[in-house]
Amino acid sequence: MAEEDQFEPVIVGFFCNWCTAAAADLAGTSRMQYPPNVRPIRVMCSGSVDPVYVLRALLGGADGVIIGGCPPGDCHYVSGNYRARRRMAILKTILATLGLEEERVWVRWISAAEGAKFSRTMNELTQAIKKLGPNPMKRDWSI
Amino acid sequence: MVKLNSVLVIGAGAGGIKASLDLAEAGFKVYLCDRSPAIGGALIRMDRWFPDNHCGLCQMLPAFSTDDSSRFCLRRGLIHPDIELMPLTEVKEVAGQAGDFRIGVTSRATGVTPELCIGCGLCAGVCPVETAREFNEGLAPRKAIYPPHPGVLPYVYTIDWDSCTKCGACVAKCPTQAIRLKEGEVIRQLRVGAVILATGFEEFDPVLATQYGYQRYPNVITGIELERILSPSGLTGGELLRLSDNRAPGSIAFLQCVGSRDSRKDYCSSTCCMFALKEATLLKQANPQVDIHIFFMDIRAFGKGYYRYYEQARDELGVKFTRSRVPVIREDPPTRNLVLTTIEENGALAKRQFELVVLSVGQTPAPGFQELCQVLGVEVNKWGFCRSELFSPVATTREGIYVCGSASAPKDIADTLVEAGAAADQASGWLARRRVPPTPPEEAMESDAEEAPRLGVLLCDCGQEITSVLDLEEIAEFSRQLPDVAWVARVPYLCYTDAWQRPAKELRKHKVNRLVIGACSRYFNTRLGEIGLNSSAVQKVNLREHIAWVHGDNPKVATEKAKSLLAMAIELARAPEPEPASPVNVHPRALVIGGGLAGLTAALSLARHGIEVHLVEKSAGLGGNLKQICYTLEGDDPQALRENIIARVKTDRLIQVALETELMEVGGYAGNFEVSLKGKESLLHSLEVGAIIVASGGEEYRPTEYLYGQNKNIITQKELEGKLFSAKLDPRNISSVVMIQCVGSREKERPYCSRICCSQALKNALRLKEGNPDIEVTVLYRDMTSYGFQEEYYTRAREKGMTFVRYEPESKPEVRPEGERLVVEVAEPVLGGRLILEPDLVILSPAIIPPENTPLAWTLGVGLNEDGFFQEAEVKFRPVDFLTEGIYVCGLAHSPRGMGESITQAQAAAQKAVSLLTREQLVSGIAVSETIQRQCSQCELCITVCSYTARMKDVESGEVVVRGALCRGCGACVVACPSGAAKLRGFKDRQVFSLIDAAF
The missing domain is CATH 3.30.70.20 (Alpha-Beta Plaits)
Structure with a gap:
């Protein structure tokens, strides 16, 4: 257990400008506490997240990746979030070939009004990644 | 007379914000005042809206604005260079006249x-x-x-x-x-050309309905209180809990018409049915086991897509509906549950227990509204709302002052926003319009983009707000080590007025050409001029809201996160600045399709703003359905309107009418369409227009039911209207009629409400009664949809002795001839028997249906909804727009609606078109997509994924090109492209990779 507490995962978050990035700001102004392990990257749309970006982060040693977009039907760009969902579903099927658990990649819909959901998700994600342990890619490279 | 360029909007709710944005985008200066300390009104207290359960607020933001202030969700505030927000402000006096008002306002400190x-x-x-x-x-x-x-x-x-x-x-x-x-108060004098009144409504205070025990019983709440309980930013973080014991209720009752449709408030608040349906839907979706009952008189789901929403709640989600008024609520003290005494439809009393009761309170005029109207010099109607006329729905009784939203009648957001657009259109007629110049390119540094990046990092202490958690000295030291960083500094408060003076000098001294700011969520871009950098040379890290305020318990890792985020921002800042794309010209000319009321109104609005209009009409004459409307419920004269409006169109030198002409082909894009028209006798000719308004109308359904067409005494409402008006039919010769509502509407094949047939029936029934008070009129209905102030006529009809008998769609009335007579038989729900009537005439109220719209939609490249009406971009927030910019829709082409509502929508569509056509050029934003031609394999996947038709294949060169002005920079094409040829300027893969790599 002690080791698990020591491990501070690095998680890369791709957050869409219209919903999830705004939710992060709302969580901030409402001072809802969550662990500092997620490194947010603001993208215009979750649909602009190329699976290659996710792989880049994982191959580079990120312990987890989260894509945050607008709730279904609510995409500012009409249907980008659906495309993100489909792409990530496919991406997950190939993670195992790399020796990566598919639970390292999360897709969540968090609207601009859901500051509380944002902080809750960051909590759950960090806990889940801590439980999974460090990215095995990172361990292998270092040998 | 000198015309002014500024306008005052009173009330910063849904309508006020929309009108302000529309006007500001059209190049006017807007003062937006509200007496409360923040913007948003009722809008901002809700998270999701019917009929799609989405937010969608961001869709209201301007489409053509390249300023990145337009990239903020409206929940976070309204930042627009041409909108001056005036909170805590009230209007005290108004002098002058339309075109030149002098307005005294006071703002509280x-x-x-x-x-x-x-x-x-x-x-x-x-x-x-x-x-x-x-x-x-x-x-x-x-x-x-x-x-x-x-x-x-x-x-x-x-x-x-x-x-x-x-x-x-x-x-x-x-x-x-x-x-x-x-x-204290600050008194200010504003000079504006026009005023828009958008003060909205106040909820009816349910304390006045003492029988419901609101505030005595903690588990009796209002709809908006439930909204706040369910909201993730609300009381319980989105969890459904009772206020008395923090327990999830297992059963919930909604009571409709609290403070509406009674003797004191003889109007329908128009929105509460849908609001309750939305609450019930969201509740059921999140908690399927909860038992939900809605107690109502009539379900008035008359907007576009609303009836489907009702059916979904009833049939799929299992929300129960009981047609009953609830006279009284009592609390069961030990459980704090509520016992409802209901009067069932058959007259019997019943008692039912619920754990939570939600009152659907109606809309009333805002307090102080009468006084405000007095100050403005506009009249109020007998219900205390602002007075407006059916044929000029957004005009008040004073020239130059316009009204939108619930200030003039109870309304939902969708209708409010359409009116806001119309009010903006009408108001701008009094303002000095100038061609909107393209946003001037920002003052760039002397250096060009090719110059090697020299970065500055500016960190804000925010007093102790940031430093109490983050070790800023360590972070500053870390930043200094990063590539290309030439200068790092800390300031105590970056938001202070004088905070930028010293950094500005330092920046120049160190020849810094890119800047990374580590501060808070404040919008700093308006101040970048002080340091001589433009917004694309600046990156921001939100050290406060994203780190210090949310990771207070873990300063060590928080500091590591801050370092990562700065390193990432520095990576972004090092990337070369993209060159702005070249602007495109706009043809200041519009095409209006359809010569009915909506098309004619839109054409006149466009011409009033100096836009050349080409109006094409398929048939041989102008006027459309208006030709057959002879009188209105409210007593207006539609034929006088028709003659007047056609005469004005025909004499307007800016409007060219082409009858028996159809649109054959459309090419190009917003500002630059090329359309081909074909007249009956003439050859195909083409025309360059900047915008297209679709007002192609709708038609009356020709009933196949109830023996229509087989018996001369079975006619439609429209036929009755014509006969009564032309005196071919004398009411004195008739002793009884039966009207049948919802003929072809709200059916399996047409699951929508046609919105106008109930008022049409009331209108004709009252006319019959006027001509012969002894006529027996029986209306067979499903839900009387006399929304808004039409309710008064429903009341009047009942007072005059008309009989209203409800029928279920499963047991429709039966019409049969018996010898010379007609017999109508229907199940009677109150007494439980069967009612047999022998009327002289049977009048059918048929649905409004769309014509075959597919070819036109195909030509225009826009969509239709399930029912065949044109599909707007977003049901509430972009009600007259299509996803394809530059094409707008109004009138029956959009959905069934009344004359006043068609006029409003036509004006709103015209406003959108004018706002586009008065631009000198369309300038694209910085972050638009482009194609690297040598990598492009022309698979056209990028064209398919683009929601905005910004990508197209150039016929001549064969290349896939981007129409920058239409691109919103979402990046869909970039990911779709299999060969890496589609790129977003400023977001090349290499940049994103280095950004990701910097994260750890």
Whole structure:
């Protein structure tokens, strides 16, 4: 257990400008506490997240990746979030070939009004990644 | 007379914000005042809306704006260079006339200097006063000094003087001396050309309905209170809990028409049915086991897509509907459950128990509204709303002052926003319109983009707000080591007025050409001029809201996160600045399709703003359905309107009418369409237009049911109207008629309400009664949809002795001839028997149906909805737009609606078109997509994924090109492209990779 507490995962978050990035700001102004392990990257749309970006982060040693977009039907760009969902579903099927658990990649819909959901998700994600342990890619490279 | 360029909008709710955005985008200066401390009105207290359960608020933001202020969700504030927000402000006097008003306004001091307040909240921490919080409907407490809304920008506190005791604790605590405990008012004189009244509504106070025990029983709440309970930013964080015991209720009752449709408020609030349906839908989706009952009189689901929403709640989600008024509620003291006594439809009394009761309270005029109208010099109607006429729905009784939204009648957001667009259109007629020049390119540094990047890093302490968690010295030291960083500095408060002076000098000294700011969520771009950098040379890291305020318990890892985020921002800043794309010209000319009421109105509005209009009409004459409307419920003269409007169109030198002409082909894009038209006798000819308005209309359904067409005494409402008007039919010769509602509407094949047939039936029934008070009129209906002030006529009809008998769609009335007579038989729900009538005439109220729209939709490249009407971009927030920019829709082509509503929508569509056509050029934003031609394999996947038709194949060159002005920079094409040829300027893969790599 002690080791698990020591491990501070690095998680890369791709957050869409219209919903999830705004939710992060709302969580901030409402001072809802969550662990500092997620490194947010603001993208215009979750649909602009190329699976290659996710792989880049994982191959580079990120312990987890989260894509945050607008709730279904609510995409500012009409249907980008659906495309993100489909792409990530496919991406997950190939993670195992790399020796990566598919639970390292999360897709969540968090609207601009859901500051509380944002902080809750960051909590759950960090806990889940801590439980999974460090990215095995990172361990292998270092040998 | 000198025309002014500015306009005053009173009320910063849904309507006010929309009207302001529309006007500001059209190049006018807007003063937007509200008497409350924050913008948003009723809008901002809701998270999701019917009929799609989405937010969609961001869709209201301007489409062509290249300023990145337009990239902020409206929940976070309204930032527009041409909109001046005036909170806590009231209008005190109005002088002058349309085109040149002089308006005295007073603004109350907020007690907190916004330039000094850093939003740290120390003041609220020491404030001893607790009071009910408006944002959460008073359900949760707040302090006397508080932020009006949790997400709003800039995050500044305000003092509620009514509860403030002026103890001074906050003044002593404030680290920036931002608080002045001095009440006061600033009086200002505004000169504006026009005024828009958008003050909205106040909810009916349910305390007045004493029989329901609101405030005596904790588990009797209002709809908007439920909304705040269910909201993730609300009281319980989105969990459904009872206020009395924090337990999830297992059964919920909604009571409709509280403060509407009774003897005191003889109007329908138009929105509460849908609002309750939405609450019930969201509740059921989140908690399927909850038992939900809606007690109602009529379900009035008359908007586009609303009836489907009702059916879904009833049939798929299992919401139960009981047609009953509830005379009284009693509490069961031990459980605090509520016992409802209901009068069932058959007259029997029943008692039912629920754990939570939600009152669907109606809309009433805002308090002080009468006084405001007096100041403005506009008349109110007998219900206390602003008076407006059917054929000029957004005009008040004073020239130059317009009204939109619930200020003139109870309305939902969709209708309010259409009216806001119409009000903006009408108001701008009084303003000096100039061609909107393209946004001037920002003052760039002397250096060009090729110059090697020299980065500056500016870190804000925010007093101790950031430094109490983050080791800024360590972070500064870390930043200095990063590539290309030439200068790092810290400032105590970056938001202060004089905070940028010293950094500006330092930046010049160190020849810094890119800047990374580590501060808070404040919008700093308006101040970048002070340091001579443009916004694309600046990256921001939100050290406060993204780190210090949310990771207070883990300073060590938080500091690591701050370093990563700075390293990432520095990576972004090092990338070369993209060159702006070249602007495109706009043809200041419009095509209007359809010569009915909507098309004619739109054409006149366009011409009034100096736009050349080409109006094409398929048939041989103008007027459309208006030709057959002879009188209205309210007593207006539609034929006078028709003659007047056609005469004006025909004499307007800017409008060219082409009859028997159809649109054959459309090429190009917003501002640059090329359309081909074909007349009956003429050859195909083409025309360059900047915008297209679709007003192709709708038609009456020709019934196949109830023996229509087989018996001369079975006619439609329209036929009856014509006969009565032309005196071919004398009411004195008739002794009884039966009207059948919902013929072809709200059926399996047409699951929508046609909106106007109930008022049409009331209109004709009252006309019959006028001609012969002894006529027996029986109306067979499903839900009488006499919304808004039409309710008065429903009441009047019943007073005059008309009989209203409800039928179920499963047991429709039966019409059969018996010898010379007609017999109508229907199940009677109150007495339970069968009613047999022998009327002289059977009048059918047929649906409004779309014509075969597919070819036109195909030609235009726009969509249709399931029912065959044109599909707008977003049902509430972009009601007259298509996803394809530059094409707009109004009238029956959009959905069934009344004449006034068609006029409003036509004006709103015209406003959108004018706003586009008065631009000199369309300039694209920085972050638009482009194609690297040598990598492109022309698979055209990028064209398919683009929602905005910004990508197209150039016929001549064969290349896939981007129409920059239409691109919104979402990046869909970039990911779709299999060969890496589609790129977003400023977001090349290499940049994103280095950004990701910098994260750890």
